[in-house]
Amino acid sequence: MTSIPNLYGIVHQSYFELLSTITNKSYNKIEIIVILLEKMGEFLNPSSAVVYYYDEFKNIYQRMDADLNLNSKLEPKFILKEDVFKYKKNDVKITFPFTVDQEEFLYVFTFTNRKLPSEENVEFVKKETETLLKMIGKFRVKKRSNWYYQELFELSKRIFATYDMNTILKEISGRLERNYSEISYTFFLSQDTEVSASLPVKTMEYNDIETENLSTKAFQTGELQSESKPEINASYIYAPLTGKQGIYGVLEINVPLNTSFPKMGKQFLIEFAHVAGKAIEAATLFQNSKHQVSDLTIINDTSHQLNSNLDLGEIVSLLKEQIQSTCHAADVGFIKFYDEYEILSGSSAFFHTSDNMLFMDYLYKKTKAYKEPLFIGNFSDEEMLLPYRSVMAFPMVQAGKVLSLTVILHRDSYHFSFDQFKLMQAIIQHSALAMANTILKDKLKEAVIKDYLTGLYSRNFLEETIERHMREGERGILMLFDIDDFKKINDSFGHHVGDQVLIQVSSTLMNHIGPGNIAARWGGEEIAIYAPNMNLEEGYILAEAISMQVELTTDPTVTLSSGVSAWNKEMKGDQDMLTLFLRTDKALYEAKNNGKNQVIKN
Template sequence: MDLTDEHRRYEQLYRVTSKFHSSMNMDAVLKEVIETLREVYPHFSYYLLLSQDYNHLNDLPIKEIQYDEANLAVTQAYVTGEIQLEDNISDRTSVLYAPLKGKQGVYGVLQIITPNTLLFPQEEINFVKLLANTAGSALENAKLYHQSNRLVADLQLINETSHQLNSNLRLSEAMNYMSKQIIKSFLADEVGFILFKQHGIYETLPGSTSFFREDQGHLQVVRDIHSKINAEHESIFIGNLPLDHLIAFRSLMAVPMVQGNELLGVAIVLDKEPYAFSFETFKLLQSLIHHSTLALTNSMLREELEKLVITDHLTKLHSRNYLNEMIAKSMKTDAFGSFILIDLDNFKLVNDQYGHQVGDNVLKQVAEIIKDNIREFDVGARWGGEELAIYLPRVELPSGIAVAERLVQRVEELTEPKVTISCGVGHWRKGQEDTPFRLFKRADEALYKAKGTGKNKVNVQEQD
């Protein structure tokens, strides 16, 4: 080799070494390696043999490392950290495999192919070894830098999420927050939070994305995951799902939500692209779900307790106290509303003839009819004994009467044994001096008149 050429090459090595040490970007390090080779060996062919993590660098000659019998020299270089040479007599080429080696491991293999020669010069081997070792150290430093940054970001994510979930959020708020965090951090297409109920029933929690709320294909995914988790008691990480006509997703992560020794449900993360999630991402999801499950369980228990406090245990309608609170709140914020007081006609005869168990069942039937015929934000409640009540916020009197008349008809048609109801309807409007007590009194007087004039009907008392 000409001394001038050798001097120029080592000057190039010094220049690229300085660049390596000033960069903490792995992509930039790999590009510098290739640029140096292009300048020093313009007539050679070369490839970077790396793991699949670097496949996104499409503008560089990168191949994925293959660990098989056809690539023994590559495997040897990667495993031993020593340069390997391979001669091909048929096409008169010599191939050198130089490991990109740092202090803690080997991060890839540099493949250089020399044309029209069967002997790789020793001085070239020394230069390539220096270049590969320098690049390996730079890759290692960049990798450690990114790992430390990622660990800090992961800890921040877990800390922020745990803090939010422990700040007494409603269940829907907590789950929506979790979903947004996972989609933002993992760039996932779909996120689902599934509770396992008895008898193979699944409940999709708030925060789950459209696939888990609308697409029936998610049931097969959940069934398969539930079966696997029950059998193996482990999280699931799949990088390349087989294509299925039911779902279009190739990457899957599933982490069980466990409280104590009880399997409560599972968090599922999906993406349409294969190998969309790294193993580090999977470990982060496991940690995130582990730290969040207790807070989510507390949210569910708190809301269940709240529901028990404001719910009548027999009819599953709201309690009278809750009804009173909602009417008082509505009178402060709304312009008008209607109130219906309902009484089961001759209910004592039902209890006397069929027994109290059948009487309770009839009450539950009427409660279900009420729930089926009011809006989600209307309030159906048990007033006391066989009396029930409905408050319709922002509903004018004619519409309130229509709801009551529909209930009278439905109850007579749908109950077994057949019963009828009488309804008293009251109404309030902003600007008139009124209170919940006066509203109740008007509806009660209207109900009294309905009962006294034949029953199975609706009556209205508009004035005090």
């Protein structure tokens, strides 16, 4: 055994030279530990020597594979932290635990045949080694800190220069892969983000199972979490991606158990994730701002058009176009509730079929009861058998009254995003006033051009329609009907019954005049029908059919006398409204004088 004075000199000289060498060359941590292990082996002359590195994420001392030809393979691969004291009690082993700038090491020297060095020598080597390690540690910490800050600076320069999420995540991934080649990682983001499929990105799940996971805990607390999973030979680190206004996800890092992860790397990882989080936050806020500006532009443009005195059909058309371009809906329906249930023109074909009746009743009841929008991502009802899974329904409410319901459908589940739902809600709300004004305007217009008792058009409206058609059209038919002996009805049953007879006759006419034809109350008990593009013979047949039906359906029973006249561009003489009326009225007068209950054409 070397004498103490000689040992002091040898150790001082060796460690001085070693410190000079290490500070002037780029040794990595393992190389330094191996060199130091060799030196300590020379001083203490053990039969075997091995060094362990404490990994706090795995809570174990992990043996470094330093080949010193000293039977190091006889030592265990891992030592649990709580088992370290057992080595200290073994009289053929000497252990040196060192903590140098947050990094812990454990040197284990084994001696055979109880040839232990003196206690003085052991303490001296331990003290000098500890001093050397502290000096090396300070040097390495400073060097690594400079490297860390340089890495964070370079990362910040790149990712804060863009608001593109793909570019940001690619830069972060590149840094991770360059600095930690043996790890794997995944970004769990709190918001659904469209990124390249090549990036390891997933959306965070929120369910009962996930709430127990450390990744969720890291997201909720904003603190780094770690766990060891020996069964799959891995440990996991969960670093929250934290911004100034919130947490935007978690960076999950998978470290193989045979890979050391320095304690200083923990702080670097926290700072790294924080920088990444702030960049993701900036990109998210920028994209949200863009969406909001775009949404506000859409709302503003739509509102401007809605306030340009559109009729109901134009409002529906505008809304449908906006819905299709924004939501890519499969089908869109507009249901008016102002007085009665009515599917508006412009709705998709599905809303005009009998298949949708149960669904419409369901929406009608929901809307009437709650007056709130519906947002359903996976609609299912065994009774309805609806082919759609994504459903949005927006009631238009004005002064507490539901005016209409806009229904947006798609066959795929969860097709509509919440952002689309909020945008559509805003647009529908802005449309409510315009639609209310249009419906009210239509109601007022109807009140002016329609008879309040029968619901038929007024004589003035009919005359204006005939005059316009005679200027623009080719031909037409005017029919005048007079209820026979109507005065007797009033005298015998009273005017109330007379009014009911008028309503019955008017209803029969409305049910039989056919599309495109107009019925109006001409005056008193006289009713007129104008049929554009019909010839005289067709008008005569229609008048007879109506007269027959009136006689069958009225109570008390009444009959009609009718006169029918036609006009066309080829007829000689002046063709105007007055001439057509006089000819038709003459035919009606003839029908009354010839015994009533008949049709005369002129």
